[in-house]
Amino acid sequence: MINISNNKHLDIILPNTNKALKEVLKSASPKELEVLTQSKDLKSVINSLLQESSKNSASDKTILNLVKNNPTLKNLGTISSTIKDLLNSLKSTLQNQTTEKTPLPIEKVLKEFLVDIKQLSESALKTKITNSGIFLESKLKNVQNPQVQLKETLNSLLKSIEKSSIYPVKVLNKHIKEILNSEIIKNATNKSLTTTSPLRENLPNEKQALNKVAKTIEKIIQTMQTNLKSEDITTTKEFSKILEKLQHTISPKVLTPENFKVASIQESIVQLLPQLTKSQVPEAKGLFDALSKILKILPNTSLEQLTQTKIPQEIKSAILPLENAIEKSDTLFSKDTKVLLNKLTTLDTPQKLSSSTNVKEIVVNDLKSVLLKTGEEISKSPLTNQSEVLKHIDKLSLQIDYHQLVSHLSNSSSLYLPFSWDALEEGSLNIKRDEDDRFYCDIELKLKEYGELSLRLVLYEKNQINIKIHSDNIEFQKS
Numbered sequence: 001m002i003n004i005s006n007n008k009h010l011d012i013i014l015p016n017t018n019k020a021l022k023e024v025l026k027s028a029s030p031k032e033l034e035v036l037t038q039s040k041d042l043k044s045v046i047n048s049l050l051q052e053s054s055k056n057s058a059s060d061k062t063i064l065n066l067v068k069n070n071p072t073l074k075n076l077g078t079i080s081s082t083i084k085d086l087l088n089s090l091k092s093t094l095q096n097q098t099t100e101k102t103p104l105p106i107e108k109v110l111k112e113f114l115v116d117i118k119q120l121s122e123s124a125l126k127t128k129i130t131n132s133g134i135f136l137e138s139k140l141k142n143v144q145n146p147q148v149q150l151k152e153t154l155n156s157l158l159k160s161i162e163k164s165s166i167y168p169v170k171v172l173n174k175h176i177k178e179i180l181n182s183e184i185i186k187n188a189t190n191k192s193l194t195t196t197s198p199l200r201e202n203l204p205n206e207k208q209a210l211n212k213v214a215k216t217i218e219k220i221i222q223t224m225q226t227n228l229k230s231e232d233i234t235t236t237k238e239f240s241k242i243l244e245k246l247q248h249t250i251s252p253k254v255l256t257p258e259n260f261k262v263a264s265i266q267e268s269i270v271q272l273l274p275q276l277t278k279s280q281v282p283e284a285k286g287l288f289d290a291l292s293k294i295l296k297i298l299p300n301t302s303l304e305q306l307t308q309t310k311i312p313q314e315i316k317s318a319i320l321p322l323e324n325a326i327e328k329s330d331t332l333f334s335k336d337t338k339v340l341l342n343k344l345t346t347l348d349t350p351q352k353l354s355s356s357t358n359v360k361e362i363v364v365n366d367l368k369s370v371l372l373k374t375g376e377e378i379s380k381s382p383l384t385n386q387s388e389v390l391k392h393i394d395k396l397s398l399q400i401d402y403h404q405l406v407s408h409l410s411n412s413s414s415l416y417l418p419f420s421w422d423a424l425e426e427g428s429l430n431i432k433r434d435e436d437d438r439f440y441c442d443i444e445l446k447l448k449e450y451g452e453l454s455l456r457l458v459l460y461e462k463n464q465i466n467i468k469i470h471s472d473n474i475e476f477q478k479s
Contacts, residue, residue: 019398064409067402078426079399079416083110086392093383106374109367117419128418133368133400134407140362145355147188150217150347154180157340163331166227175216184209188355210350217348224341227332233278234326235333242271247319250312260303269295283322290318368400403428423447436460450476 067073087110113128120128130139158176161169179185184206233239246268248254254264269291276288294311306312331337347353363369375393378386399416406414412432417424427445434440443455450473458466471477 019394019401061409064406067405067409073398073402076395076399076402079396079418080114080420082392082396082399083113086110086389086396087114089385089389089392093385093389104374105364106370109365109370113367113418114420117421120419125419129415131365131367132415132418133366133371134403134413134415136362136366136368137404139366140359143190143358143362145188145190146347146353146357147185147355148190149343150213150353151180151185151188153340153343153347157337157344160331160334160337160340161224165330166332168223169227169332172220172223175220179213179216182209182213185213207350210353214348214350214353217344221341221344221348224332224337228338228341231333232281232329233275234281234284234322235329237335237338239275240335242268242275243319246272246315250315255303255306255312257303260306262298262301262306266295266298269298281322281325283325287318287322290314368397371397371400406430423449447476 087107090104090107109131113132115124115128154176158173158180161172161176164170246265249265249268254260273288273291273295276284276291279285294315297309298311301309301311351357363373371393375390375397378389378393383389403414403416410430410432412430415429415431417427417429421427425446425448427443430440430442430444432440432442437460439459441455441457441459443457445453445455447453450471452472453476454470456468458468460466
């Protein structure tokens with residue numbers, strides 16, 4: 001089970017036993033450990049180091065130096081090589097089975113990280129980086145529970161419709177409170193998605209509970225939508241857009257010699273008049289009469305004439321009573337209530353409300369998650385080459401843990417290149433944002449033909465980029 005820290009300093013959340021950190025502590029001198037912490041056992045040392053690093057950046061640098069200079073971690077090799085070794089071991093395992101040779105789920109995930117860079121689109125590359133294993137714990141930390149979203153939406157909706165004078169809508173309060181007081185929704189948290197929850201253990205019929213909630217939500221939505229059909233045209237989103245357009249055409253920034261176009265005012269009025277005829281609100285007729293009168297004198301009117309006749313002020317004066325009337329209309333027809341209703345329609349089935357849906361998507365596609373699960377399964381199976389497969393899984397896990405640890409200690413995102421490239425021996429990326437809102441991307445490559453190549457990309461002022469390239473290879477420099 002992954003222990004998720006509440007420490008806001010950690011952009012990359014580390015598991016209880018980070019293999020890379022454990023390896024560093026093996027080779028750290030007593031003096032170095034004494035500088036970092038007074039704890040004795042390994043678990044306490046790790047916890048103390050991480051707590052100290054959140055308060056003291058100097059300790060980050062000390063541990064980071066230990067990590068980068070650790071002999072074992074320096075000679076781990078490339079992740080792509082480890083993936084190939086693991087795939088070969090798994091292939092050998094399946095060939096030796098006497099039963100039907102069914103590929104393991106991990107094989108599909110691993111093969112995706114060996115795709116040639118030329119075949120990758122921008123979106124595919126982004127997905128591969130996201131699912132590289134480096135961000136597993138942070139993704140789990142930030143995963144959203146739809147039941148929490150439902151709770152927040154219903155609480156806001158309750159406040160809104162309590163003010164409604166429409167009886168069928170007003171009595172929905174009872175059903176909303178019923179859902180909010182149900183055990184499954186009342187105790188829902190985002191944290192429960194990634195920890196063992198007593199609530200889950202006490203709710204063997206969770207599916208049945210969610211079915212009941214979903215049916216009630218469906219009833220709430222239907223009631224609100226039925227009553228919304230009786231709303232006046234002036235409270236609709238379409239009318240609001242047209243009214244805003246007219247108000248824009250008579251605003252001071254548009255009524256200037258550079259921007260003024262009488263045709264724009266005419267167009268807005270022409271669009272608004274048919275809408276006003278559909279309204280039952282008395283103030284709508286007043287605006288209709290005023291705009292009809294103004295429309296007759298607008299053609300060939302100059303900006304100077306428009307200002308002298310005070311047409312903009314007349315339009316504003318006619319709109320104001322209608323806006324006041326709209327504000328006093330039933331809360332069911334307000335923009336806020338409609339937004340809440342739209343949110344509710346995204347949570348109206350047991351499937352949409354299932355708290356495990358988002359987590360399942362993460363754990364099925366993330367490399368580190370699949371590695372952890374496969375390691376557990378392989379360790380319990382009687383495979384002839386079990387130790388070989390587990391060795392490669394442990395190595396790949398260690399390589400991912402290394403990048404997570406470097407990410408945390410350097411307050412950046414340390415990534416391996418999650419693709420195949422024939423000209424590349426090994427490579428890594430390090431992405432960081434400084435206090436001045438500049439983004440740095442350091443790319444370290446070891447090319448088969450030209451050796452080491454370093455690139456630094458700096459993005460600043462949102463659209464300015466600076467690129468520095470360094471290579472000791474004279475031939476490469478000339479080319």
